[in-house]
Amino acid sequence: MTAISDSVCRVVQRFQEIFSVRGVKHPLVSVGLPTYNRPDGLHRTLMCITGQSYENLEIIVSDNCSSGDETYNVVNEFMKRDPRIAYFRQEQNKGPVANFKFVLEQSTGEYFMWAADDDEWDEHFIQYCTEEFSRLGEDFVAVMMEAQYFSHSGLYDFFPEGEAFYGSNLDDISDRLCHMLKNNYGNLYYSLFRRSALFEQNTSFFSAFELVSLNEIPLLLFVSTKGKLMVLPRVGLYKRTTDSTYAQAKWEIQGGKLPNPCGFRYFLGLPANFQYHKLALRDIQSVITLLKIDKPTKRAVSNMARRIIWAHFLGIVMSYKRPRI
CATH class of the missing domain: 3.90.550.10 (Spore Coat Polysaccharide Biosynthesis Protein SpsA; Chain A)
Structure with missing residues (x-):
């Protein structure tokens, strides 16, 4: 009986060691x-x-x-x-x-x-993100770490994508939506989310909206109505990519002249690129229409989204965009 009790105690102790640190579940x-x-x-x-x-x-x-x-x-x-x-x-x-x-x-x-x-991750990625959730509290619904791109040749030079979210602490929903439209980037899709922020009354984001693209903006706008997003200023995600995609990602943040590796590709694919922007905007507008926000905010955010999407496409056509501020 004592041996069994000892075994049970050891199992319980191991469970506590794994799933509890200093009393934090x-x-x-x-x-x-x-x-x-x-x-x-x-x-x-x-x-x-x-x-x-x-x-x-x-x-x-x-x-x-x-x-x-x-x-x-x-x-x-x-x-x-x-x-x-x-x-x-x-x-x-x-x-x-x-x-x-x-x-x-x-x-x-x-x-x-x-x-x-x-992709690949730092071995502490999930731990760091969950710890940040504990520190930040219930107002925050997503935590991400910076990403660094790599290919079979090794790591590309790091550049920060998430600086706009290092200290993001906007209480007003309208401010959060506008901030997200101005500063979103693709890797935010791979944040750690509170699962509840991806649902509306037990219906998942994807079931609530009939989307045709995997553009990140509709999801991030939806989540922004639920709470705040934080990016930690250290690398936790390693994103496999190509020279042209890396050049594009860097251009998206830093602006300037569209680099040749992606500029030439985009020039050849302008019709398809136009269609992508059109479908992405359709998804964004459909999400905005159904967000639980007041009509003036919907109108302002919808107009802003339209300007940003077509300005982005024009930047590709002109091979130039202004840096993010």
């Missing part, structure tokens, strides 16, 4: 990992996520009907030694929007984050 964090035909990148991503210092995770992998068995084999290798992973295979490819929606709606944690299947 570690709530469940859900990680949604949509994937398609990228087994090598998926392997690296799972290495990073399963190796996080914050251990109270559920990891939801949704395979968007990848060809062959390689994707399943990668996930199965990890599932054999990590019970936190759940694997789902879609019967047909539903597109990226539906796959992002699926992993969110399968989640049960207090916090949620999407993980791209070719």
Whole structure:
């Protein structure tokens, strides 16, 4: 009886060590990992996520009907030694929007984050973000860290994307929406969110709005009505990319002349780029229309969104944009 009691005590003590530090509980964090035909990148991503210092995770992998068995084999290798992973295979490819929606709606944690299947993270990324939530309090609904880009050749030079959110503490919803429109960037999609901020009365963001693009702005506007967003001024995400995409990301923040690696590509693809901006604006406007804000704010934010989207497209056409201030 004593041996059994001792064993139980050891189990309880280990549980407390894992999920409690100095009396602070570690709530469940859900990680949604949509994937398609990228087994090598998926392997690296799972290495990073399963190796996080914050251990109270559920990891939801949704395979968007990848060809062959390689994707399943990668996930199965990890599932054999990590019970936190759940694997789902879609019967047909539903597109990226539906796959992002699926992993969110399968989640049960207090916090949620999407993980791209070719990125990497600092081993303390989730720990740092959850600790920041504890420090900031209930007014904040998303925490992110800076990203650094890399390719098979190594790390690109770091440049900050999230400076506008280092000390962001705007109480007024209208101010937050305008701030987000002016300063949003793609990697904010991979923040750690309070899961409740991604839902409206038990309906997920994706189910509430019929979106056709994965542009980050609709989601970030929706979340901004729920609370504040903070970016920590240290690198926690490592984003795999190409020379042209890195040059574009840097141009988005620093402005100036559009660099040749992405300028030439965009010039050739102007019709498709126009269509992308048109669809993104449609999604943004549809979200703004249904946000729970007053009509004058909706009108002001909608007009601002229209100006920003078409100014961005004009910047691509002219191969120049003003730096963000």
